[in-house]
Amino acid sequence: MITTRAFYRRNADNESEKRLPWIAPEDCDDLDTRDYNEEDDDDVLDPDFNSIDTEEEDDINSPSTSTVRVRKGGRKKPVVPHELPVEDEENEPPNKRGRVELVWKKEDVQLPPLPEYVHPMPDLVREPFEYFSNFFTEDTISHIVYQTNLYARQKNLCSNFVLDDKEFMVFIGLVIFMGVTSLPSIVDYWKRMTRIPQVADIMSKNRFKQIRATLHFNDNHQCEGSQDRFYKIRPLFTKVTKEFLKVKATPINSIDEVMVAYKGTRAGNLRQYIANKPDKWGYKLFCRSSVDGFVHDILMYQGATTFETHPTPLGKDEKEMNISSKVVVALVRTLKDPKNSAVYADNYFTSFSLAKHLRSQYGCRYVGTARENRIGHPPLRPVKEMEKKSVRRGELDYVSSEGILAARWKDNRVVTVLSTDVGIEPKGTVLRYDKTSKQKKEVQCPALIRMYNGRMGGIDKSDMLVHLYKTPMRARRYYMRLFGYILDLCICNSWIWYKRDCSAMKSTPMSLKDFRLDIYKGTISYKKVTPKVTRTSLARVEVPLPKRGQRAEVPSVEKRQDATALHLPHHVTMRQTCKYCSHKGAIHRSRWMCEVCKVSLCLSDDRNCYADFHKNL
Numbered sequence: 001m002i003t004t005r006a007f008y009r010r011n012a013d014n015e016s017e018k019r020l021p022w023i024a025p026e027d028c029d030d031l032d033t034r035d036y037n038e039e040d041d042d043d044v045l046d047p048d049f050n051s052i053d054t055e056e057e058d059d060i061n062s063p064s065t066s067t068v069r070v071r072k073g074g075r076k077k078p079v080v081p082h083e084l085p086v087e088d089e090e091n092e093p094p095n096k097r098g099r100v101e102l103v104w105k106k107e108d109v110q111l112p113p114l115p116e117y118v119h120p121m122p123d124l125v126r127e128p129f130e131y132f133s134n135f136f137t138e139d140t141i142s143h144i145v146y147q148t149n150l151y152a153r154q155k156n157l158c159s160n161f162v163l164d165d166k167e168f169m170v171f172i173g174l175v176i177f178m179g180v181t182s183l184p185s186i187v188d189y190w191k192r193m194t195r196i197p198q199v200a201d202i203m204s205k206n207r208f209k210q211i212r213a214t215l216h217f218n219d220n221h222q223c224e225g226s227q228d229r230f231y232k233i234r235p236l237f238t239k240v241t242k243e244f245l246k247v248k249a250t251p252i253n254s255i256d257e258v259m260v261a262y263k264g265t266r267a268g269n270l271r272q273y274i275a276n277k278p279d280k281w282g283y284k285l286f287c288r289s290s291v292d293g294f295v296h297d298i299l300m301y302q303g304a305t306t307f308e309t310h311p312t313p314l315g316k317d318e319k320e321m322n323i324s325s326k327v328v329v330a331l332v333r334t335l336k337d338p339k340n341s342a343v344y345a346d347n348y349f350t351s352f353s354l355a356k357h358l359r360s361q362y363g364c365r366y367v368g369t370a371r372e373n374r375i376g377h378p379p380l381r382p383v384k385e386m387e388k389k390s391v392r393r394g395e396l397d398y399v400s401s402e403g404i405l406a407a408r409w410k411d412n413r414v415v416t417v418l419s420t421d422v423g424i425e426p427k428g429t430v431l432r433y434d435k436t437s438k439q440k441k442e443v444q445c446p447a448l449i450r451m452y453n454g455r456m457g458g459i460d461k462s463d464m465l466v467h468l469y470k471t472p473m474r475a476r477r478y479y480m481r482l483f484g485y486i487l488d489l490c491i492c493n494s495w496i497w498y499k500r501d502c503s504a505m506k507s508t509p510m511s512l513k514d515f516r517l518d519i520y521k522g523t524i525s526y527k528k529v530t531p532k533v534t535r536t537s538l539a540r541v542e543v544p545l546p547k548r549g550q551r552a553e554v555p556s557v558e559k560r561q562d563a564t565a566l567h568l569p570h571h572v573t574m575r576q577t578c579k580y581c582s583h584k585g586a587i588h589r590s591r592w593m594c595e596v597c598k599v600s601l602c603l604s605d606d607r608n609c610y611a612d613f614h615k616n617l
Helices: 004-018 128-135 138-155 165-180 205-214 234-244 323-332 352-362 447-455 458-468 480-505 512-524 579-584 609-615
Strands: 252-261 271-273 281-290 295-300 342-345 365-369 396-401 404-410 414-419 428-434 439-445 569-577 589-594
Touching: 128 234, 128 480, 128 512, 138 165, 138 205, 138 234, 165 205, 165 480, 165 512, 234 295, 234 480, 252 323, 252 458, 252 480, 281 323, 281 458, 281 480, 295 323, 295 480, 323 342, 323 352, 342 447, 352 365, 352 404, 352 414, 365 447, 404 447, 414 447, 428 447, 458 480, 458 512, 480 512, 569 579, 579 609, 589 609
Parallel strands: 252 342, 342 365
Antiparallel strands: 252 281, 271 281, 281 295, 365 414, 396 404, 404 414, 428 439, 569 589
């Protein structure tokens, strides 16, 4: 007779024998959106292009890439799961395995605070297009125009295709405007029912599409043998990042990853997947930004050759670090004053060896959430014990070793933080919702946690600003999405710099939307040709006078201060009220009028309102 225990035991054994190991599906190419056709493509000249994504490359072991959901109807052929490198202290390079055990003490870490950021006092708040031109420089514009014309000759697209700087900037202005007034399709801006005159009246649809299809950033004939998989867009990123690094950074910096959305297959395995990002599919970039969201440096991830192609080289010992540590070191090396700076990052980057290396080699402080197996095994309360309901919210445990603090604090979940910048004291309180009493209560919180929450969001803020008015760059060429991102980043960084100047001058800044629209105006009038001064141009020109009792229209500040226009005084027979004096509360009449502004202004030995009107606001 078979006992009940033996019966169930046998069934369990049979069930376990039927279990098969989990097999990962192939790359989810069926999730890709369709390609958006253009009139031109350079796949033939692209060494990275594959019609089928067959290559596999080492991906960074991001915590969010552990699970990928596959749509029904995907490929059924099973493949061996791709094993990602486990970046913990037990799997470090051979020269770091024989470490001395750390000595942990129940001590807080107290360091003098970093100097506060002092923004250089500007002479005045400039126009939005001037801020934008500091990053998207004339050298960058000339480079893109040259490479575009070169590509047109190489492909023999059109024998008479010629692009100059002015027309290219008009094209840039149109795509910037399209980011504010978004329509489902590019051609909708020229259609009768949805026509936008700010676009359709400036450039024809065919010319716009021709420029977009021909746009290029590097010579395809020189890319053979290059290890850089971002060869086609690298010069643009190098030039723009060089200008970003010239801007003074705040003492507090944050490092995080950014996803540039792309679901196509033409980029091969440059396309990455991160589950917890708004744009889950796309190019993975690592950025360093100031606390207000100004991005200073960018590292483009491309697998094994990521750091060989990055403009900032690593040291000999740094090349043997884990990938996540090398990312932080590469971005910290471009800091102008690392000894008076602190870097904040999440648990993907944080390790005890990284915090120690940054402090000893660069004098840079570091704060970051951490994984339990990468902080030197400090004698803190176990995570499972602190997760119990009997342990109330706000419980804290901390130890330190060699001036590096490891703390574990319970909130909704248990969080572990490593710090060489901020300690436990002074403690504060935060409001948290209590399910039992159904109201918010104060919970004790160490300074370390409060500072991390307030200083870590620089990259997220920049990413949010970029997504507010995203430049449309959907094209078959995979790197056009990166061009759209760097263009939007130039605008967002310009706006942040503009806000800093407004804060220093105590003036009210305009919104990001209005800032973009002003840049659009500047691109439309880019390099306006100044007419030559000749006898004909100095001849008497009839200027229409306002009717009696009708106020003359006051020109805008941009028109008054436009140095490319010829603001010449013109003598009229009838005296008119001086527009500058009347604004100041006095009433004077003058026979001199500006030919461009169409307003009367005093021009005499006693009063020179003509000069004041064109200089002052």
